[in-house]
Amino acid sequence: MAGYQVLNPATGKVESEFPRASDAEVREAIDLAHHTYNSWRDTKLEERVAIIKRVAELYRERRGELVEIIAREMGKPVRQGAGEIGISADIFDYYADNAAEFLKEEELTVASGGRAVVRMAPTGVILGIMPWNYPYYQVARFAAPNLLLGNTIVLKHASNCPESAQAIAKIFDDAGLPAGAYVNIYASSSQVPSIIEDPRVQGVSLTGSEPAGRSVAEVAGRNLKKCVLELGGSDPFLVLSTEDVTAAAKIAVGGRMANSGQACNASKRVIVVDEYYDEFLQAYLERMKLFAPGDPLDGGTRFGPLSSAGAVDELVELVEDAVAKGANLLLGGNRIEPDEGDWAEGAWMEPTVLTDITPEMRIYREEAFGPVASIYRVADEVEAIRLANDSPFGLGSSIITNDEEQANRVADQIEAGMVYINSAGESEPDLPFGGVKASGIGRELGRFGMEEFANRKLVRWSN
Missing domain, CATH: 3.40.605.10 (Aldehyde Dehydrogenase; Chain A, domain 1)
Structure with a gap:
C-alpha cells in the first residue's frame, strides 16, 4: 500500500x-x-x-x-x-x-x-x-x-x-x-x-x-x-489453585478475547495444573463458544473482525501447522466466510482452542495475534513455571491462586514485566507497562x- x-x-x-x-x-x-x-x-x-x-x-x-x-x-x-x-x-x-x-x-x-x-x-x-x-x-x-x-x-x-x-x-x-x-x-x-x-x-x-x-x-x-x-507477547495464564474453576475460566477467556484477541498482553497460553484441567477446559470452551461475530458499529457486538485478511491468513497458518504436527483442535480454526452481504469480503476468524501443543509447533514460540488460545496441562507448580518461562517473550502474565504465599513465590519466578494475581492484566494509568526479553x-x-x-x-x- x-x-x-x-x-x-x-x-x-x-x-x-x-x-x-x-x-x-x-x-x-x-x-x-x-x-x-x-x-x-x-x-x-x-x-x-x-x-x-x-x-x-x-x-x-x-x-x-x-x-x-x-x-x-x-x-x-x-x-x-x-x-x-x-x-x-x-x-x-x-x-x-x-x-x-x-x-x-x-x-x-x-x-x-x-x-x-x-x-x-x-x-x-x-x-x-x-x-x-x-x-x-x-x-x-x-x-x-x-x-x-x-x-x-x-x-x-x-x-x-x-x-x-x-x-x-x-x-x-x-x-x-x-x-x-x-x-x-x-x-x-x-x-x-x-x-x-x-x-x-x-x-x-x-x-x-x-x-x-x-x-x-x-x-x-x-x-x-x-x-x-x-x-509482542505470548502471556501465560497459570491456573494453580482455586475454589471456583468456572470463574477462573471466565477471567482467562476475557483476557484472551479482548479486542478480538488482538492485544500484545492477551492471555495467549493457558497453563492449568492437572487437578483442575478437565473442569477448566470444559468451562473455557463453553465461554469461547459465546463469541459470535457482529457488526462493529452495533453497540451489542463483543467480537469483531481481525484487522485485515492477512492477519486471518497468518492465524490460520499457525493453527494448520499445529494440527499437522499433532495438536488437538477443539474449537474453531477457520476463517468465517459469510455467504453474502456486506461482510462477505471481511476479515473474520472463528474463536479457536488448541491443546496438546509441543515445541515443534510454530505456535509454541510465535505470538498468535487473534482469537486463538493454547491450553496446556501440567503436573504441578514447578512445571507450570517452567512452561510459562519457555518463551522468547516476557510481557505480562497471570496467576490464579487462593494461596498468597504461592502467589508471591510464583510471581518472583515468572520472567515477565508484569504479573497479575487472580486477574488478566488490564492497563491502568498509574501502573507501569512493559516487558523483558523479546x-x-x-x-x-x-x-x-x-x-x-x-x-x-x-x-x-x-x-
Whole structure:
C-alpha cells in the first residue's frame, strides 16, 4: 500500500485514502517540531497541564465520533472503543494531575559536602511509531508524559489508522497545543530510519511487532538514540489453585478475547495444573463458544473482525501447522466466510482452542495475534513455571491462586514485566507497562513513563 487508507476489515472495502508524506514533508515536520521545542520546553508547567486537561475533556466529548472511526479502521466494536476512549482520557488526566510531583527536583545527599539536585528536563523531539490495535490509547500513553515534560512529538501512526491519527491531531490543536508540539505525519516505514537519524530527533518510542522493534533499535543504536520498545507477547495464564474453576475460566477467556484477541498482553497460553484441567477446559470452551461475530458499529457486538485478511491468513497458518504436527483442535480454526452481504469480503476468524501443543509447533514460540488460545496441562507448580518461562517473550502474565504465599513465590519466578494475581492484566494509568526479553525495552505509564525520555540533569553546588 503506497499511502494510508481505511480498509474496513468488516467488509473488505476501502473507505478513504490519504497520500503518503513526501521526504520534504517529513523534513518540514521535524523542522516544525524542533522549532516549537525551543518555546514549548520553556512554557510554564501550569499552562502545559491546562492544555492536557483540555485534551482529556475533548476525548470524552468526542467519544461517539472517535469510536466510529476505529470501528471502520480496524474493526473494534464500539462498546470496546468507548472503553479505549475512556482510558485514554484518564491517562491524559493522570499525567496532568501528577506532572508537578513527577517533575519535582530530587535533593541528593553529597558525602563530600555541598549540595546537589537532579532535575527532570526535556530532551527534544521524540518520534512515536504507533500500532493499529489501540489507536488512541497507545498514543495517549506516549504523548501525555512527553508533552508535559516539555518534549515535542512527531507521530507516525499505523498505515490503516489515518482517520484516527487525524482526529488525535485535531484534538491537540483544538485544546490549544502550539503548532509543532505534536505533528502527525503519514510517513512510510522506509522513511523511519532517516527520521531517527536526524540529529534533532532525540529518541523513538515504538509499539509494534518484534521485527519492527529490532529494525528501529538497530537504527537508534547506531545513532546513539534512546528507544522505548513495547513489542509482542505470548502471556501465560497459570491456573494453580482455586475454589471456583468456572470463574477462573471466565477471567482467562476475557483476557484472551479482548479486542478480538488482538492485544500484545492477551492471555495467549493457558497453563492449568492437572487437578483442575478437565473442569477448566470444559468451562473455557463453553465461554469461547459465546463469541459470535457482529457488526462493529452495533453497540451489542463483543467480537469483531481481525484487522485485515492477512492477519486471518497468518492465524490460520499457525493453527494448520499445529494440527499437522499433532495438536488437538477443539474449537474453531477457520476463517468465517459469510455467504453474502456486506461482510462477505471481511476479515473474520472463528474463536479457536488448541491443546496438546509441543515445541515443534510454530505456535509454541510465535505470538498468535487473534482469537486463538493454547491450553496446556501440567503436573504441578514447578512445571507450570517452567512452561510459562519457555518463551522468547516476557510481557505480562497471570496467576490464579487462593494461596498468597504461592502467589508471591510464583510471581518472583515468572520472567515477565508484569504479573497479575487472580486477574488478566488490564492497563491502568498509574501502573507501569512493559516487558523483558523479546517483548521490549523500557516502560510506559506511571511515573516511569515520564522518565524514559527525560534528561535527569545533575546540578551540583560546591562548598
